[in-house]
Amino acid sequence: MANNADLDPTASPLDYYGAELRRCREAAGLKQAQLGDIIYCTGSLIGQIETTRRVPTRDFSERLDAALGTDGQFGRLVGLVLRSQLPTWFQAYAEMEARATYISTYQAQLVYGLLQTEEYARAVLATGLPSNLEDLVAARMERQRILRREQPPMVWVVLDEAALYRPIGGREVMRRQLSHLLSLQEQRWTQLQVLPFEAGEHASLIGSFNTLRFEGDPDLVYTEDLISGHMTANPETVRESALRYAQLQAVALSVRDSAALITRVMEERYGHQPEPGQRAVA
Numbered sequence: 001m002a003n004n005a006d007l008d009p010t011a012s013p014l015d016y017y018g019a020e021l022r023r024c025r026e027a028a029g030l031k032q033a034q035l036g037d038i039i040y041c042t043g044s045l046i047g048q049i050e051t052t053r054r055v056p057t058r059d060f061s062e063r064l065d066a067a068l069g070t071d072g073q074f075g076r077l078v079g080l081v082l083r084s085q086l087p088t089w090f091q092a093y094a095e096m097e098a099r100a101t102y103i104s105t106y107q108a109q110l111v112y113g114l115l116q117t118e119e120y121a122r123a124v125l126a127t128g129l130p131s132n133l134e135d136l137v138a139a140r141m142e143r144q145r146i147l148r149r150e151q152p153p154m155v156w157v158v159l160d161e162a163a164l165y166r167p168i169g170g171r172e173v174m175r176r177q178l179s180h181l182l183s184l185q186e187q188r189w190t191q192l193q194v195l196p197f198e199a200g201e202h203a204s205l206i207g208s209f210n211t212l213r214f215e216g217d218p219d220l221v222y223t224e225d226l227i228s229g230h231m232t233a234n235p236e237t238v239r240e241s242a243l244r245y246a247q248l249q250a251v252a253l254s255v256r257d258s259a260a261l262i263t264r265v266m267e268e269r270y271g272h273q274p275e276p277g278q279r280a281v282a
Contacts, residue, residue, distance in 0.1 A: 007019060007051070007052065012052075012084055013077065013080040013081045013083075013084045014052045014055065014081050014084060015052055016077070017049070017056060017074070017077050017078070017081050018049055018050045018051060018052050019050075020073070020074070020077065021046070021049060021050050021056075021064065021074070022050045024064075024068045024070055024073075025046070025050075025068070028068055031043070032044075032046040032047050032050070033046075035067065035068075038067045039060070039063040039064060039066075039067050040063070041060065055081060055082070055085060055132075055135045055138065056074070056078055056081060057078070057138055058075070058078050058079075058082075058138075058142065060078075061074035061075050061077065061078040062074075062075050078142075079142060079145070082135075082138055082139040082142040083095070083139060083142065083143075085132065085135040085136060085138070085139045086136070086139050089227075089228040089229055090229055092231065093222055093229055093231055094143060096212055096214075096220060096231065097114075097143065097146070097212060098143075098146055099214060100153050100212040100213060100214055101153050101154065101213055101214060101215055102153055102154045102155075102156075102212070102213035103153050103154070103155045103156070103210065103211070103212055103213075104155075104156045104157075104158075104210070104211045104245055105155075105156075105157050105158070105208070105209070105210040105211070106158045106159075106160075106195075106204050106208055106209055106245065106248050107157065107158070107159050107160060107163060107208050108160045108162070108163075108204070108207050108208045109160070109162065109163060109166070109208065110124060110163055110166070110168070111159065111163055111168075111177060111181070112157050112159070113140055113143065114143060114144050114146070114147060114155060115144075115157065115180070115181060115184070115190075115192075116140065116144075116177070117173070117176055117177050117180050118137060118141055119169055119173045119176065119177070120168055120169055120173055120174075120176075120177040121137050121140045121141070122137045122169070123168045123169030123170075123173060124168060125137060125140070147187075147189075147190065152189045152190075153189070154189050154190075155189065155190045155191070156190075156191050156193075156249075157190075157191070157192045157193070158193050158194075158195055158245070158248045158249060158252050159181075159192060159193070159194050159195065159258075160194075160195050161194055161195060161196050161197050161261070162197075164178065164194070164261070164262060164265045164269075165265065165269065167270075171269075171270045172270075174266075174269075174270045175266055175270035175271070178262050178263075178265065178266040178270065179266060181262055182259055182262055182263060182266070185255075185259055191255055192255065192258055192259075193249060193252035193253055193254070193255060193258050194252060194253050194257075194258040194261050194262065195248060195251065195252045195253075196252070196253055196261070199251045199252070202247070202248060202251060203243075203244040203245075203247035203248055204244055204245075204248055207223070208223070208224070209221060209222065209223045209241055209244075209245075210222040210223075211238070211241055211242065211245065218233040218235075218238070219233065219238045219242075220232065220233050220238075221233075221234075221237050221238055221241045
Protein backbone atom coordinates (compact mmCIF):
# COMPACT_ATOMS: atom_id res chain seq x y z
CA MET A 1 0.00 0.00 0.00
CA ALA A 2 1.27 3.47 -0.85
CA ASN A 3 2.33 5.71 1.99
CA ASN A 4 1.83 9.46 1.84
CA ALA A 5 5.24 9.94 3.38
CA ASP A 6 6.72 8.36 0.25
CA LEU A 7 4.78 10.56 -2.18
CA ASP A 8 6.39 13.55 -3.88
CA PRO A 9 3.84 16.42 -3.98
CA THR A 10 5.73 17.89 -6.94
CA ALA A 11 5.43 14.72 -9.03
CA SER A 12 2.00 15.50 -10.49
CA PRO A 13 -1.19 17.45 -9.78
CA LEU A 14 -2.69 14.24 -8.35
CA ASP A 15 0.24 13.78 -5.94
CA TYR A 16 -0.05 17.40 -4.83
CA TYR A 17 -3.80 17.05 -4.30
CA GLY A 18 -3.28 13.92 -2.17
CA ALA A 19 -0.59 15.56 -0.08
CA GLU A 20 -2.71 18.66 0.50
CA LEU A 21 -5.72 16.56 1.44
CA ARG A 22 -3.70 14.72 4.07
CA ARG A 23 -2.16 17.96 5.39
CA CYS A 24 -5.51 19.73 5.70
CA ARG A 25 -7.24 16.70 7.20
CA GLU A 26 -4.57 16.26 9.85
CA ALA A 27 -4.53 19.99 10.58
CA ALA A 28 -8.26 19.67 11.29
CA GLY A 29 -7.57 16.78 13.66
CA LEU A 30 -9.63 14.32 11.64
CA LYS A 31 -9.00 10.69 10.83
CA GLN A 32 -9.87 9.45 7.35
CA ALA A 33 -13.07 7.77 8.53
CA GLN A 34 -14.16 10.89 10.41
CA LEU A 35 -13.69 13.11 7.36
CA GLY A 36 -15.48 10.50 5.27
CA ASP A 37 -18.49 10.65 7.60
CA ILE A 38 -18.61 14.43 7.24
CA ILE A 39 -18.56 14.47 3.44
CA TYR A 40 -20.62 11.29 2.95
CA CYS A 41 -17.99 8.89 1.65
CA THR A 42 -15.86 6.12 3.09
CA GLY A 43 -12.61 6.58 4.93
CA SER A 44 -11.15 4.15 2.43
CA LEU A 45 -11.92 6.57 -0.42
CA ILE A 46 -10.18 9.37 1.48
CA GLY A 47 -7.14 7.12 1.87
CA GLN A 48 -7.15 6.12 -1.79
CA ILE A 49 -7.20 9.75 -2.93
CA GLU A 50 -4.48 10.70 -0.45
CA THR A 51 -2.28 7.94 -1.89
CA THR A 52 -3.17 8.76 -5.55
CA ARG A 53 -4.93 5.42 -6.15
CA ARG A 54 -8.18 7.25 -6.96
CA VAL A 55 -8.80 10.48 -8.82
CA PRO A 56 -11.03 12.99 -6.99
CA THR A 57 -14.19 14.34 -8.59
CA ARG A 58 -15.34 17.94 -8.58
CA ASP A 59 -18.24 17.10 -6.28
CA PHE A 60 -15.85 15.43 -3.81
CA SER A 61 -13.55 18.46 -3.94
CA GLU A 62 -16.34 20.96 -3.29
CA ARG A 63 -17.53 18.91 -0.31
CA LEU A 64 -13.95 18.85 0.99
CA ASP A 65 -13.71 22.63 0.81
CA ALA A 66 -16.97 22.99 2.72
CA ALA A 67 -15.95 20.50 5.39
CA LEU A 68 -12.39 21.73 5.89
CA GLY A 69 -13.00 25.44 5.34
CA THR A 70 -10.30 25.59 2.67
CA ASP A 71 -11.81 28.50 0.69
CA GLY A 72 -12.17 26.66 -2.60
CA GLN A 73 -8.63 25.24 -2.62
CA PHE A 74 -9.61 21.73 -3.66
CA GLY A 75 -12.19 23.01 -6.12
CA ARG A 76 -9.39 24.89 -7.85
CA LEU A 77 -6.94 22.00 -7.68
CA VAL A 78 -9.30 19.40 -9.10
CA GLY A 79 -9.37 21.08 -12.49
CA LEU A 80 -5.61 20.58 -12.81
CA VAL A 81 -5.91 17.01 -11.55
CA LEU A 82 -8.60 16.07 -14.05
CA ARG A 83 -6.78 17.73 -16.92
CA SER A 84 -3.70 15.66 -16.04
CA GLN A 85 -5.77 12.51 -16.66
CA LEU A 86 -6.20 13.40 -20.32
CA PRO A 87 -3.85 11.70 -22.80
CA THR A 88 -0.48 13.40 -22.67
CA TRP A 89 -0.70 14.44 -26.32
CA PHE A 90 -4.08 16.13 -25.68
CA GLN A 91 -3.20 18.11 -22.55
CA ALA A 92 -1.57 21.02 -24.37
CA TYR A 93 -4.64 21.42 -26.56
CA ALA A 94 -6.96 21.32 -23.53
CA GLU A 95 -4.94 24.12 -21.93
CA MET A 96 -5.22 26.26 -25.06
CA GLU A 97 -8.92 25.43 -25.44
CA ALA A 98 -9.53 26.75 -21.92
CA ARG A 99 -7.88 30.06 -22.90
CA ALA A 100 -9.59 30.54 -26.25
CA THR A 101 -12.13 33.30 -26.81
CA TYR A 102 -13.53 31.72 -29.99
CA ILE A 103 -13.66 28.05 -30.96
CA SER A 104 -14.84 26.85 -34.34
CA THR A 105 -14.99 23.18 -35.24
CA TYR A 106 -16.11 20.86 -38.00
CA GLN A 107 -16.94 17.37 -36.73
CA ALA A 108 -17.26 14.63 -39.33
CA GLN A 109 -18.02 11.60 -37.16
CA LEU A 110 -19.04 12.50 -33.61
CA VAL A 111 -20.66 15.22 -31.54
CA TYR A 112 -17.99 17.73 -30.47
CA GLY A 113 -16.47 16.86 -27.10
CA LEU A 114 -17.55 20.10 -25.42
CA LEU A 115 -21.17 19.33 -26.34
CA GLN A 116 -21.26 15.64 -25.40
CA THR A 117 -23.46 14.30 -22.62
CA GLU A 118 -21.73 12.18 -20.00
CA GLU A 119 -23.35 8.98 -21.33
CA TYR A 120 -22.35 9.72 -24.92
CA ALA A 121 -18.79 10.62 -23.85
CA ARG A 122 -18.48 7.38 -21.89
CA ALA A 123 -19.53 5.32 -24.91
CA VAL A 124 -17.09 7.17 -27.18
CA LEU A 125 -14.15 6.94 -24.78
CA ALA A 126 -14.80 3.26 -24.06
CA THR A 127 -13.94 2.39 -27.67
CA GLY A 128 -10.27 2.98 -26.83
CA LEU A 129 -10.43 0.31 -24.09
CA PRO A 130 -8.81 2.58 -21.48
CA SER A 131 -8.03 1.34 -17.98
CA ASN A 132 -9.16 4.68 -16.50
CA LEU A 133 -12.44 5.21 -18.35
CA GLU A 134 -14.25 7.03 -15.54
CA ASP A 135 -11.31 9.40 -15.05
CA LEU A 136 -11.36 10.23 -18.77
CA VAL A 137 -15.10 10.85 -18.66
CA ALA A 138 -14.68 13.15 -15.65
CA ALA A 139 -11.90 15.00 -17.46
CA ARG A 140 -14.10 15.52 -20.53
CA MET A 141 -16.94 16.84 -18.38
CA GLU A 142 -14.46 19.16 -16.66
CA ARG A 143 -13.45 20.61 -20.03
CA GLN A 144 -17.05 21.64 -20.58
CA ARG A 145 -16.95 24.01 -17.60
CA ILE A 146 -15.56 26.71 -19.90
CA LEU A 147 -19.03 26.93 -21.47
CA ARG A 148 -20.52 27.86 -18.08
CA ARG A 149 -18.09 30.64 -17.25
CA GLU A 150 -19.36 34.16 -16.74
CA GLN A 151 -17.65 35.03 -20.03
CA PRO A 152 -17.59 31.79 -22.05
CA PRO A 153 -15.85 31.45 -25.40
CA MET A 154 -17.90 31.76 -28.55
CA VAL A 155 -18.28 28.21 -29.88
CA TRP A 156 -19.44 27.56 -33.44
CA VAL A 157 -19.93 23.95 -34.48
CA VAL A 158 -20.55 22.51 -37.93
CA LEU A 159 -21.66 18.92 -37.38
CA ASP A 160 -21.92 16.39 -40.17
CA GLU A 161 -25.39 14.87 -40.46
CA ALA A 162 -23.78 11.43 -40.17
CA ALA A 163 -23.12 12.08 -36.46
CA LEU A 164 -26.87 12.34 -35.87
CA TYR A 165 -27.48 8.85 -37.22
CA ARG A 166 -24.57 6.97 -35.64
CA PRO A 167 -26.17 5.36 -32.54
CA ILE A 168 -23.35 5.92 -30.05
CA GLY A 169 -24.33 4.27 -26.78
CA GLY A 170 -27.72 3.14 -28.06
CA ARG A 171 -31.09 4.75 -28.73
CA GLU A 172 -31.75 6.34 -25.34
CA VAL A 173 -28.25 7.79 -25.09
CA MET A 174 -28.62 9.29 -28.55
CA ARG A 175 -32.04 10.70 -27.79
CA ARG A 176 -30.69 12.49 -24.74
CA GLN A 177 -27.62 13.64 -26.68
CA LEU A 178 -29.70 15.19 -29.45
CA SER A 179 -32.00 16.74 -26.87
CA HIS A 180 -28.92 18.31 -25.29
CA LEU A 181 -27.88 19.74 -28.65
CA LEU A 182 -31.32 21.29 -29.04
CA SER A 183 -31.00 22.93 -25.62
CA LEU A 184 -28.06 24.92 -27.00
CA GLN A 185 -30.54 27.16 -28.80
CA GLU A 186 -31.01 28.86 -25.43
CA GLN A 187 -27.29 29.67 -25.15
CA ARG A 188 -26.20 32.79 -26.94
CA TRP A 189 -22.53 31.86 -27.16
CA THR A 190 -22.89 28.37 -28.66
CA GLN A 191 -24.18 27.89 -32.19
CA LEU A 192 -24.67 24.68 -34.16
CA GLN A 193 -25.11 24.06 -37.87
CA VAL A 194 -25.62 20.65 -39.48
CA LEU A 195 -23.85 19.83 -42.73
CA PRO A 196 -26.51 17.79 -44.57
CA PHE A 197 -25.86 14.72 -46.69
CA GLU A 198 -27.27 16.58 -49.67
CA ALA A 199 -24.28 18.94 -49.58
CA GLY A 200 -22.36 16.13 -51.28
CA GLU A 201 -18.64 16.73 -51.65
CA HIS A 202 -17.41 19.55 -49.43
CA ALA A 203 -14.33 21.42 -48.26
CA SER A 204 -13.33 19.04 -45.45
CA LEU A 205 -13.87 15.54 -46.73
CA ILE A 206 -10.44 14.83 -45.25
CA GLY A 207 -11.88 15.05 -41.72
CA SER A 208 -12.52 17.10 -38.59
CA PHE A 209 -10.59 20.17 -37.46
CA ASN A 210 -10.77 22.89 -34.80
CA THR A 211 -9.62 26.50 -34.82
CA LEU A 212 -8.91 28.42 -31.62
CA ARG A 213 -8.73 32.23 -31.42
CA PHE A 214 -7.28 34.24 -28.55
CA GLU A 215 -6.97 37.77 -27.27
CA GLY A 216 -3.60 38.93 -28.52
CA ASP A 217 -2.17 35.53 -29.57
CA PRO A 218 -2.07 33.81 -32.98
CA ASP A 219 -4.87 31.49 -34.02
CA LEU A 220 -4.27 27.73 -33.71
CA VAL A 221 -5.53 24.89 -35.88
CA TYR A 222 -5.92 21.46 -34.29
CA THR A 223 -6.34 18.11 -36.02
CA GLU A 224 -6.08 14.48 -34.91
CA ASP A 225 -4.85 11.28 -36.47
CA LEU A 226 -5.26 7.73 -35.20
CA ILE A 227 -2.99 8.07 -32.18
CA SER A 228 -2.32 11.75 -31.46
CA GLY A 229 -3.27 15.37 -32.04
CA HIS A 230 -1.47 18.22 -33.78
CA MET A 231 -1.59 21.98 -33.21
CA THR A 232 -0.12 24.60 -35.49
CA ALA A 233 -0.08 28.39 -35.72
CA ASN A 234 1.40 28.32 -39.24
CA PRO A 235 -0.21 31.31 -40.99
CA GLU A 236 -0.83 29.44 -44.24
CA THR A 237 -2.51 26.54 -42.44
CA VAL A 238 -4.65 28.94 -40.40
CA ARG A 239 -5.63 30.84 -43.54
CA GLU A 240 -6.52 27.63 -45.39
CA SER A 241 -8.59 26.31 -42.48
CA ALA A 242 -10.48 29.62 -42.26
CA LEU A 243 -11.34 29.41 -45.96
CA ARG A 244 -12.50 25.82 -45.70
CA TYR A 245 -14.56 26.57 -42.61
CA ALA A 246 -16.30 29.46 -44.33
CA GLN A 247 -17.15 27.13 -47.21
CA LEU A 248 -18.56 24.54 -44.79
CA GLN A 249 -20.72 27.16 -43.09
CA ALA A 250 -22.00 28.35 -46.46
CA VAL A 251 -23.35 24.91 -47.45
CA ALA A 252 -24.51 23.88 -43.96
CA LEU A 253 -28.10 24.32 -42.83
CA SER A 254 -28.97 27.48 -40.93
CA VAL A 255 -29.00 27.25 -37.14
CA ARG A 256 -32.82 27.13 -37.18
CA ASP A 257 -33.03 24.51 -39.93
CA SER A 258 -30.34 22.50 -38.17
CA ALA A 259 -32.44 22.41 -35.01
CA ALA A 260 -35.43 21.24 -37.06
CA LEU A 261 -33.39 18.40 -38.56
CA ILE A 262 -32.04 17.34 -35.17
CA THR A 263 -35.59 17.31 -33.80
CA ARG A 264 -36.81 15.17 -36.69
CA VAL A 265 -33.97 12.65 -36.35
CA MET A 266 -34.43 12.50 -32.57
CA GLU A 267 -38.13 11.67 -32.90
CA GLU A 268 -38.04 9.45 -35.97
CA ARG A 269 -34.88 7.48 -35.27
CA TYR A 270 -34.58 7.59 -31.50
CA GLY A 271 -38.18 8.16 -30.40
CA HIS A 272 -39.81 5.77 -27.97
CA GLN A 273 -40.81 2.61 -29.81
CA PRO A 274 -43.42 0.02 -28.74
CA GLU A 275 -42.15 -3.27 -27.35
CA PRO A 276 -42.31 -6.30 -29.69
CA GLY A 277 -45.92 -7.50 -29.87
CA GLN A 278 -47.33 -4.12 -28.84
CA ARG A 279 -49.00 -1.61 -31.11
CA ALA A 280 -48.07 2.03 -31.07
CA VAL A 281 -50.67 4.30 -29.55
CA ALA A 282 -51.67 7.20 -31.76
